[in-house]
Amino acid sequence: MKWFAAIAASAGLATPLAAQSYQCRMPQAVSAPAIERDGPVRQMPVTGYTMALSWSPEFCKPREGERSHALQCSGDNGRFGFVLHGFWPEGDAGWPQWCPTRRRPMGEQIAQQLCASPSVRLVARQWAKHGSCSGWNPATYFRVSNILYRSLRFPDFDRLSRKPELTAGDIREWFLAANRGWRRDAIGVKTNARGWLEELRLCYGKRFRPEPCDRRRFGVPDDAALKIWRGL
Incomplete structure (x- = not known):
């Protein structure tokens, strides 16, 4: 298929994924949870995609003792760096979401995603809210997400976090140095209100190129000061 060749070509831009899950040990079988729609249905042509990569140490800092986030944050299933929050279709007038579909991921498919996205509910919700608008079935949606996610290489964010006067521009520079073929303006950086790194948002065109x-997706400018919670 032409679209799959485009994905493979995009994945070839980068060296293999640096380990983002450390000694990941996840259940082999889970039950697929029911996901309730919590926003409006928006259907529109897909013109591109966003890969959202959540910085797990920051996410888990206030959640380590919460049972609902135990897979990701307890440490019992491994330690995580950047995890795949989601792969989101985009449109010219915003983003499509909650597209009507009878398709649902099976428990086995969800279990296979957990080392990349360590939450059963997160995986199920990402399909229901975003994958449903991709035009693919769940297996293809997860396959495309994984090919692109695993093609990325991440610099040493523990080392980067110790840089004096760290800025969002430094994060973009380090990512560019590790991933041949990317471009600075395709790397979104999202921080919380206190200036701590929360997420990278990588922007792709319809042919899966940066x-x-x-x-909205670019986030804070290059000169914005930020901090990175190590927690690993």
Whole structure:
């Protein structure tokens, strides 16, 4: 298929994924949870994609004792760096979401995603809210997400976190140095209100090549000061 060749070509831009899950030990079988829609249905042509990569140490800092986040945050199933929050179709007038579909991921498919996205509910919700608008079935949606996710290489964020006067531009520079073929304006950086790194948002065109992020996805500018919680 032409679209799959485009994905493979995009994945070839980068060296293999640096380990983002450390000694990941996940259940082999889980039950697929029911996901309730919590926003409006929006259907529109897909013109690109966003890969959201959550910085797990920051996410888990206030959640280590919460049972609902135990897979990711307890340490019993491994330690995580950047995890795959989601792979989101985009449109010219915003983003599609909650597209009507009878397709649902099976428990086995969800279990296979957990080392990349260590939450059963997160995986199920990402399909229901975003994957349903991709035009693919669940197996293809997860396969595409994984090919692109595993093609990425991440620099040493523990080392980067110790840099004096760290900025969002430093994060973009380090990511560019590790991933041949990417571009600065395709790397979104999201921080919380206290200036700590929460997420990278990588912007792709319809053919799965890096394309400039719009303002919504680009996040903070290069000169924005930020901090990285190590927690590993």
